[in-house]
Amino acid sequence: MTQDVTRYLEEHHERHVEELKDFIRIPSVSASSAHKEDMRKAARWLADRLEEAGLEHVQVLETEGHPVVYGDWLHNPGQPTALVYGHYDVQPADPVDQWETDPFEPVLKDGRLYGRGATDDKAQLYTQVKTVEAFLKTKGNLPVNVKFCVEGEEEIASPHLAPFLEAHAELLQADLIAISDGPMISEETPSICYGLRGICGLELEVQGPKSDLHSGLFGGGVANPATALVKLLASMKDEQDRILIDGFYEGVIPMDEAAHQAFREIPFDEEKTRVELNVQELAGETGYSFLERTSARPTLEINGLYGGYQGEGLKPIVPSGAGAKISCRLVDNQDPDDIYRKMERHVKAHTPAGVTVTMKQTHRGKPFYIPVHHPYIQAASVSYEEGFGKKPVYIRSGGSIPIIEVFSKVLGAPVVMLDFGLPEEGMHAPNEYFQLENFSKGTSTLSRFWVEVGQLGKQ
Amino acid sequence: MTQDVTRYLEEHHERHVEELKDFIRIPSVSASSAHKEDMRKAARWLADRLEEAGLEHVQVLETEGHPVVYGDWLHNPGQPTALVYGHYDVQPADPVDQWETDPFEPVLKDGRLYGRGATDDKAQLYTQVKTVEAFLKTKGNLPVNVKFCVEGEEEIASPHLAPFLEAHAELLQADLIAISDGPMISEETPSICYGLRGICGLELEVQGPKSDLHSGLFGGGVANPATALVKLLASMKDEQDRILIDGFYEGVIPMDEAAHQAFREIPFDEEKTRVELNVQELAGETGYSFLERTSARPTLEINGLYGGYQGEGLKPIVPSGAGAKISCRLVDNQDPDDIYRKMERHVKAHTPAGVTVTMKQTHRGKPFYIPVHHPYIQAASVSYEEGFGKKPVYIRSGGSIPIIEVFSKVLGAPVVMLDFGLPEEGMHAPNEYFQLENFSKGTSTLSRFWVEVGQLGKQ
Structure with missing residues (x-):
């Protein structure tokens, strides 16, 4: 039923990959x-590809931040x-010196x-665009109606998407979100992921003396903000x-x-992961497996740490300030x-004498779950089996898509x-890539998925 | 006896300040x-000033690092x-954005x-140069013999000066060091400072996974090097x-x-210091005054802290590594x-599972003390009384001059x-300055000091 769609995707594969590289x-x-203009360029580029794919009403819609790209076929x-949601923005490339190739000059190897942005989210988003293109170019129609809503602020926690959705609720009205x-x-x-962790992101700054001080003349005499910070952060977790x-x-x-048994049944190789990450052992909360710790348990991670002199050599100072960026991943009913x-209460109670602490919340997202027995989830299962030749397992993801x-x-x-x-x-790390074979498997999965959803009708 | 010397210093004050600005x-x-050539330029500049002052055998002597400037009058x-020792090198200007004026474009204000480098050590070194110049230009001689030995690596812990001293022990032979x-x-x-703290400087790096990881997908599953670092650092001090x-x-x-009583007798205003530093309270080791904590007690200070993402916004990662720069100030018989x-033993015993730690020692200097009853110290006391119109007190300094x-x-x-x-x-902080009045008071003190030492003869 989708043979011509599949053939189209095979025949145009090389062009699709070249386009993806441009993206x-x-x-x-x-x-x-500094990348404000690049954001507009990416939005415009994507809008042009949606037009080419045969989508209609293609628009670059303004928000108070980076724009949203919209297009539909109804x-x-x-x-x-x-409603197909994705994002055209990417994480910063830092630390750039750990990349083996230029992060913004795509290289195809092995x-x-x-x-x-290869896997997060440009290639994955592009499987959605090209599947729709294949249907429209070969059959002139789709088994369903589609709307694309692609934002440019996912990597900074979508600060303007919620008001955008509320303002455009009618335009975006849909029966499922893919x-x-x-x-x-x-x-x-x-x-198939049926759950996502929520997120609470924050920044914490410790202020001490008005400026960096000579650690010989003042060391021991004033509270050191870096010491205060490490005490504060260390107080947040036990051994x-x-x-x-x-x-x-x-x-x-x-x-x-x-619940533990359900996790044990998911095929997952901890040793392979350990070798891949190049650590002596995987570590974390006592009493839980790696999969449990990274998807079913909440976390508190220090994402960044700074204070004082970080340059070449030693600069013997008492720094005037220090800070940290923290994100907590949340599960179940955490808010x-x-x-x-x-x-905030913890920090207030644990702030040592002689320094002041300021905090601000930067990210908020509730945990999300969908029942695995939903017909569209079952449709997805059948489709993965066709695309990948193997029945998918159901998992919870440790990531967060607050939106x-x-x-x-x-x-x-x-x-x-x-x-x-x-x-x-x-994802979010140096040398990000996308395994290109999954582009074809992904478009095959999606082709079947739209057929299945079309057969199921509205639920 | 030194009236003509004093008059010379007054008459040439403006020129001396202009020269100091050039320095x-x-x-x-x-x-x-990046400043390697500036170091040679500073050494050459200083050598020219020593020549102009009337010193002989002026040389820029090579070391394996930055050169030493030598000159004598014998x-x-x-x-x-x-032997007059000083240094022509300065601390980095970071954080540059906290300077109110260009750190390398001297401004005279109030x-x-x-x-x-105004106070550490360019102006102070220059009082020594100009005092000798004043004697030689007015009297054609000095009450003593002098040798200048000015290094360019004091701010990086003088890595090449010890071998230099040993190799040039005869050239540098002296009866006192000023x-x-x-x-x-x-x-x-x-x-008058009769004691200096020693120093042990080190760098500590914690390595975790091979690269930064997505904190959603891996958070909770691997040891976070930033968390390991804060735990490690927090374990080094109690409340x-x-x-x-x-x-x-x-x-x-x-x-x-x-000992406590001796410290109480030193006139020192803790409240003035607190206001100056703009902190809510002075803090530190329980049971000791500010002066005691900053000069008679050993310390362990975090000078710098880094790890993960420090840029704009939040980057939700588990960082691949984190590190700290630490310096301990040492007293009495600590080595x-x-x-x-x-x-090293502490770090090894407290390193959490799943990360590896590397350390290296960057600074070493023993504590130093001289008996206050030494005749040259007594000569200094008389000289300060003349230069500053007030009898000096004896103090221990919290700083270290390992050399x-x-x-x-x-x-x-x-x-x-x-x-x-x-x-x-x-010193070592933004907006460093030198109170210019102390240039004149300093040269007056030194003028008297050389006369006193000349009268005392060899001890």
Whole structure:
């Protein structure tokens, strides 16, 4: 039924990859104001590709931040309407010196396409664009209606998307939301993610004396903000990696034996991961497996740390300030604003004498779950089996797409995650890549998915 | 007896200040390889000034690092020979954005000469140069013999000066060593420093996974090097700011009531210091005053801290590594190599699972003391009284000039510290300055000092 679609995708594969390379060449780093123009360029570039694919009403819609790219094809009245969400922005390339190739000059090597944003989310988003193109170019129609909504602020926590969704609720109205923006469990096993962790991101700054001081003349006489910071951060976790913020675990559903057993049944090779990451051992909260710790348990991670002199050699000073960037991943019924308040209380109670601390919340996203027995999830399962030749497993992801919860709430539609990335592809890390074979497998999966959803009709 | 010397210094004051400005304009930052040529320029500039002052055998002597500037005047046989030590290198200007003026474009404002290296050590060294110039230009001789030995690596812990001293022991042979490179106790009270803290500087790096990882997908599953670092650093001090490194306090002489009383007798205004530093309270080891903590007690200070993402916004990663720069100030019989070994043992015992730690020692200097009853110290006391119109107090300094201990050992001569700086002048900090009034007071003090030493003869 989709043979001509598949053939089209095979015949145009090389062109699609060249286009994808062009997409990656645009350094659409949303976090950095220096890349503001690149963001507009990426949005415009994507809008042009949506037009070429046969989508209509293609627009670059302004927000108070980076714009949203919209396009639709709505010629199948009565059939379900799918909203495809993705993002054209990427993480900063830092630390740039750890890249083996230029992060914004894509290189294809051993079947891997290297470049910042390759897997997160440019190639995955592009599987969605090209599947729709293949249907429209070969059949002139789709089994469903589609709307694309591609934002440019996912990597900075989508600060303007929620008001955008509310302002454009009618335009974006849909029966399901489809997202390809994450990793499967492994190369060998496709997977469907039915849950995402929430996130509470924050910055914490410790201020001490008015300027850096000579550590000989003043050392020992004033509180050192770097010492205060490490004391403060160290107070947040015990030796078993349990988080010591008062009330942090409220809302977390304790894992019973059945829950542990479900995790044990997911095929996953801890030793392979350990070797891949080049660490002597995987570590973390006592009593949980790697998969459990990275998807079903909440975390508190220091993302960045700074203070005093970081240059060549030693500069013997008492620094005037120090700071940290922290993100907590949340599960079950934890709420990011509640967690932030608890963090504030902890910091206040643990701030040593002689320094002052300021905090600000930078990220908020609730955890998200969809029941695996939903018909569209079952449709996805059948489709993965066709695309990857193997039945997918159901997993919870450790990542957060805070906007999903908002989508689901504002549009009142189920979210189906159709991920084609791999955990080892270096999302947010140097030498990010996308395994190109999964571009074809992904478009095959999506082709079948739209047929399945079309047959199921509205749910 | 030195009226003509004093008159010469007054008459040429303006020229001397202009020369000093030229000296400060040369960004002689020894820590940064980018300033290698500026270092040679500063050495050459200083050598030219020594020639102009009337010194002989002026040479820029090579070392394996930055060169040493030498010059002498030895026409007073039988009289003591003084070796004047100083340094022409300066600390890096970072954080540059906290300077109100260009660190390398000196600005004279309200009697203060602002610029990196103004007080540490360019102006203070220059009091020595100009005092000798004044004697030689007015009298054609000096009451003593002098040798200048000015190095370019004091701010990076003098890595090549010890071998240099040993190789040139005959050239540098002296009966006393005179150094102007530190602060007096306060603007109101001149002081003579009879003790310096030692130093043990080190760098500590924590390595985790091979690259930064997505904190959603891997957070909770691997040891976070930033978390490991803060745990490690936090384990080094307790809540009373006592250092928890096993055996750290061996060799520290406990302070008895008489020792505390001696400190109480030094005029010092803690409240003024607190306001100056803009902190809510002065803090530090329980049971000791600010002066005691900053000069008579050992310390462990974090000088720098880094790890993960420090840019704009948040980058939710588990960083691949983190690190810290640390310096300990040592007193009494503590030994920097012994302290380093104890730190290594502590770090090894406290390194969490899943990360590896590497350390290297960057600074070593033993504590140094000279008996206050030494005749040359008494000569200094009389001289300060003349230069500043007030009897000086005896203090221990919290700073370290590691090479002093080496000088004293290699040359077998007493060291007299003739400091003309002030604690609030921002040594190693932004907006460093030198209170210009102390240039004149300093040269007056030195003029009298050489006369006194000449009268005392060799000791």
